[in-house]
Amino acid sequence: MHFKTYKTILSPKNHLNLYRGCTHGCIYCDSRSDCYQFDHVFEDIQVKSDALLILENELRKKRKPAMIGTGAMTDPYMPIEKKLQLTHGALELIKKYGFGVSILTKSNQILADIDLLEEINQQTKAVIQITLTTFNEELCKKLEPNVSGTKDRIEVLKEAQKRYIPTVVWLGPILPFINDSMENLVALLAACIEVNVKGIVCFGFGVTMRSGNREYFYQMLDRLFPGMKDKYRGAFGEQYVCNSPHHQKLMTYFIETCQNAGILWRTEEVFDYLQQFETKDEQLSLF
Numbered sequence: 001m002h003f004k005t006y007k008t009i010l011s012p013k014n015h016l017n018l019y020r021g022c023t024h025g026c027i028y029c030d031s032r033s034d035c036y037q038f039d040h041v042f043e044d045i046q047v048k049s050d051a052l053l054i055l056e057n058e059l060r061k062k063r064k065p066a067m068i069g070t071g072a073m074t075d076p077y078m079p080i081e082k083k084l085q086l087t088h089g090a091l092e093l094i095k096k097y098g099f100g101v102s103i104l105t106k107s108n109q110i111l112a113d114i115d116l117l118e119e120i121n122q123q124t125k126a127v128i129q130i131t132l133t134t135f136n137e138e139l140c141k142k143l144e145p146n147v148s149g150t151k152d153r154i155e156v157l158k159e160a161q162k163r164y165i166p167t168v169v170w171l172g173p174i175l176p177f178i179n180d181s182m183e184n185l186v187a188l189l190a191a192c193i194e195v196n197v198k199g200i201v202c203f204g205f206g207v208t209m210r211s212g213n214r215e216y217f218y219q220m221l222d223r224l225f226p227g228m229k230d231k232y233r234g235a236f237g238e239q240y241v242c243n244s245p246h247h248q249k250l251m252t253y254f255i256e257t258c259q260n261a262g263i264l265w266r267t268e269e270v271f272d273y274l275q276q277f278e279t280k281d282e283q284l285s286l287f
Contacts, residue, residue: 001047009048009051014067018070026144032216066277079109091117102126102127127165130167131170132150157169166198169201172207185253189253
């Protein structure tokens, strides 16, 4: 862990990242890509100095409340959060100034803030977003070794449902030749339906690779799935988008299942929902 001084904390579109880097160890992580210009070891978490002071100043200056999004680049509930409590502090500020929040994580550590998220949702709008990749717990431990397993993440979704906090699932990546089975998709969607998720973000059934994350991904394939790296190279070469050979079949099932269950599945519709700020009355009307 190390600290770095920043002048701003919110992006022009109200995205918030309190940390930079990650210790979850997900083998496919796009945030390792060279385009993000990390100048430190990825696992050596960079903490933004005076983050909460900067955030409060920026929220105070906003002309009107909006949704604050966090978790897209770095999970806000890495183990370091237990010590620093920056995500917790940010949520308190978001509540104080009447903003909404959409928060993305793979960790059940978010349950430590579930009361606060419920309070925000009662006041304006809070959306808990959870990434799901595989229903197989042993495979999950290989793909995402230092984070909560699938069952624990589904428990987060169940707890959110009990508290009327809307949820969105990020489905993927679905790695070709590894977790791209129909059996896996059926199980994950059944769980989503059971906990009444509002929407599912799915960019397709495959994985993206570019300089930086490709090298790490292949290194981990060699370690965990002997021979799989050569299979990838033969199938995809240097492609950025690497779709499963079952992509069309899986996508057809995904769309039909979401439509039948009343789950938002078009990416633009889910993002519109996540970015739409709502008052308490507007939020309660959803239920």
